Amino acid sequence: xxxxxxxxxxxxxxxxxxxxxxxxxxxxxxQSFFWYRQDCRKEPKxxxxxxxxxxxxxxxxxxxxxxxxxxxxxxxxxxxxxSATYLCVVNILIQGAQKLVFGQGTRLxxxx
Amino acid sequence: DAGVIxxxxxxxxxxxxxxxxxxxPISGHDYLFWYxxxxxxxxELLIYFNNNVPIDDSGMPEDRFSAKMPNASFSTLxxxxxxxxxxxxxxxxxxxxQGGEAFFGQGTRLxxx
Numbered sequence: 001x002x003x004x005x006x007x008x009x010x011x012x013x014x015x016x017x018x019x020x021x022x023x024x025x026x027x028x029x030x031q032s033f034f035w036y037r038q039d040c041r042k043e044p045k046x047x048x049x050x051x052x053x054x055x056x057x058x059x060x061x062x063x064x065x066x067x068x069x070x071x072x073x074x075x076x077x078x079x080x081x082x083s084a085t086y087l088c089v090v091n092i093l094i095q096g097a098q099k100l101v102f103g104q105g106t107r108l109x110x111x112x
Numbered sequence: 113d114a115g116v117i118x119x120x121x122x123x124x125x126x127x128x129x130x131x132x133x134x135x136x137p138i139s140g141h142d143y144l145f146w147y148x149x150x151x152x153x154x155x156e157l158l159i160y161f162n163n164n165v166p167i168d169d170s171g172m173p174e175d176r177f178s179a180k181m182p183n184a185s186f187s188t189l190x191x192x193x194x195x196x197x198x199x200x201x202x203x204x205x206x207x208x209x210q211g212g213e214a215f216f217g218q219g220t221r222l223x224x225x
Contacts, residue, residue: 032211043203043216044155087155091211097167098210100145102155 003027006088006103014111017078021106023071023088031098033064034089035073038105044087047073075108083110114138116217118204124223130192133220135204136185143207145214146179146189150200161187162210194224 006023013019025033033050048055050062050071061074071088088103117136125131137144145160159169164181172179176195181187191198201221205214 034213043218045216046213049213093211097162098143099157099160099168100205100207100214101157102147104154 002103003092003101004088004090004103006086007106008104009106009108011106011108012111013078013108015078015080017110018074018076019078019108020075021073021086021088021108023073023103025069025071025088025090025101027090027092028069029093030069030090031093032091033071034091035060035062035071036087036089036102038085038087040084044102047086078110080110080112083108116204116206116215118202118217118220120220121218122221122223124225125194127195127224128193129224130190131194131198131222131224133189133202133204133222135187135189135217137187137204137206138208138215139185141206141208141215142184143210143214144181144187145205145207146187147203147205147216148200149203149219155203158189191222194222196224199223 004025035047036044037047038044050064054063059076063072085105085107087105090101092099119134146158147155149155158171159179161181179189201219203219205216207214
């Protein structure tokens with residue numbers, strides 16, 4: 001089983017729609033969680049951290065369920081500029097050393 | 113801050129040649145990561161350093177790959193000899209704390225022909 005698994009996608013949704021991505025992780029020792037965004041031929045950039053209580057940043061909401069080892073990202077009122085690949089990232093602490101593990105990514109296209 | 117700086121941005125080389133990729137992390141960041149990205153395998157962690165010391169190199173594919181961090185502001189990833197299957201985008205990233213977010217460089221697009 002992969003350490004981090006995401007919805008395979010691709011997602012094609014109309015502008016203004018709400019879209020949700022899911023991600024599961026296998027290591028219960030995982031300490032911190034992130035969503036990154038990667039545009040075509042660019043480097044990944046942090047979109048938002050994911051906190052246990054859930055957190056919101058404008059149109060974006062991230063949720064964490066430690067019991068189910070599950071992370072989600074919700075995008076409301078999607079914009080054309082939201083088109084990108086979204087990467088679920090889990091920071092695993094093993095024997096005192098951290099390891100950032102990325103999911104394969106989910107490609108999102110917002111259509112006008 | 114200039115961010116993480118990688119060079120070269122693009123590299124085309126012939127099979128069998130040595131390739132050296134370079135990275136300058138963000139000043140003050142104690143963690144440095146080397147990743148490789150391909151369509152088939154996504155982003156794979158190759159190796160990471162903490163305070164210039166290699167901590168986990170389990171992702172390095174084979175002995176042809178080596179990485180060094182001689183000081184806090186410079187790291188190299190070397191492939192010798194290079195093979196066509198090494199073609200990928202190689203990213204360097206740095207982080208200021210354990211468990212914190214990583215900031216990525218713009219990557220080096222390597223093509224081995």
